[in-house]
Amino acid sequence: MSARSVGIAAPPNTQLSTTQLSLKAFLFDIGNVLLRFDFSIALRSLAAHSDAQDPIELLARIEPLRFMLEDGQIDRAAFVRGLIDVLRFSGSEAQLIAAWEDIFEANQPVLDLVASLHGRWPLYLLSNTSDIHVDYIFGRYPIFGCFAGGVYSHRARASKPGPAIFRIACEQLGIEPESTFFIDDLLPNIETARGLGFVTHHYHHERHGELLAALAEHGVAV
Numbered sequence: 001m002s003a004r005s006v007g008i009a010a011p012p013n014t015q016l017s018t019t020q021l022s023l024k025a026f027l028f029d030i031g032n033v034l035l036r037f038d039f040s041i042a043l044r045s046l047a048a049h050s051d052a053q054d055p056i057e058l059l060a061r062i063e064p065l066r067f068m069l070e071d072g073q074i075d076r077a078a079f080v081r082g083l084i085d086v087l088r089f090s091g092s093e094a095q096l097i098a099a100w101e102d103i104f105e106a107n108q109p110v111l112d113l114v115a116s117l118h119g120r121w122p123l124y125l126l127s128n129t130s131d132i133h134v135d136y137i138f139g140r141y142p143i144f145g146c147f148a149g150g151v152y153s154h155r156a157r158a159s160k161p162g163p164a165i166f167r168i169a170c171e172q173l174g175i176e177p178e179s180t181f182f183i184d185d186l187l188p189n190i191e192t193a194r195g196l197g198f199v200t201h202h203y204h205h206e207r208h209g210e211l212l213a214a215l216a217e218h219g220v221a222v
Helices: 040-048 056-072 078-088 093-101 108-117 131-140 142-146 163-171 189-196 205-217
Strands: 025-028 033-036 104-106 123-127 149-152 178-182 197-202
Touching: 025 108, 025 163, 040 056, 040 093, 056 078, 078 093, 078 131, 093 131, 104 131, 108 142, 108 205, 123 163, 131 142, 131 149, 149 163, 163 189, 178 189, 189 197, 197 205
Parallel strands: 025 123, 025 178, 123 149, 178 197
Antiparallel strands: 033 104
């Protein structure tokens, strides 16, 4: 692999280290990495049409259905019907879906990083999510067109931090753990990935510089 193909410039007569040449792909989580999210926004919107006003009670009613949706145990229609029932939701289905979608904002430093990496390495997604959110974010944020593929819990019927979804990602995306840089905001997900041999970074938006420093250690110029 040439220095150009990994996006770094080699000084004349300088041999690149094995570490610098080792990365062949990047694997990104979505929530609180590419996009920050605030689920309390959805709770407030849903509460306006529910007999439950307390956020804790709302969340207790919603969480079982959310996990079933994200694990592929139920589809979108069953999820919507279930929410209408458990929340005694008086609004329309469109209002419910809009409340569920409208929780994201761009984490611009990471989106800028994606733009910098695009075209130099294959970029992939690995996320615990649903088709509702996948459809929304691909329509709302053009940067997601930079990704060559993704594995999502609702399709894989497996979720992080379990190892199965990582193995599915390796098979479906054609990546190898030891040459793939995985970025996630949750430590249990990082620990599983690290145990499987991935190169990992535990991300926090307030410490974005640490991600850039970690990439630099692997010879990635951004």
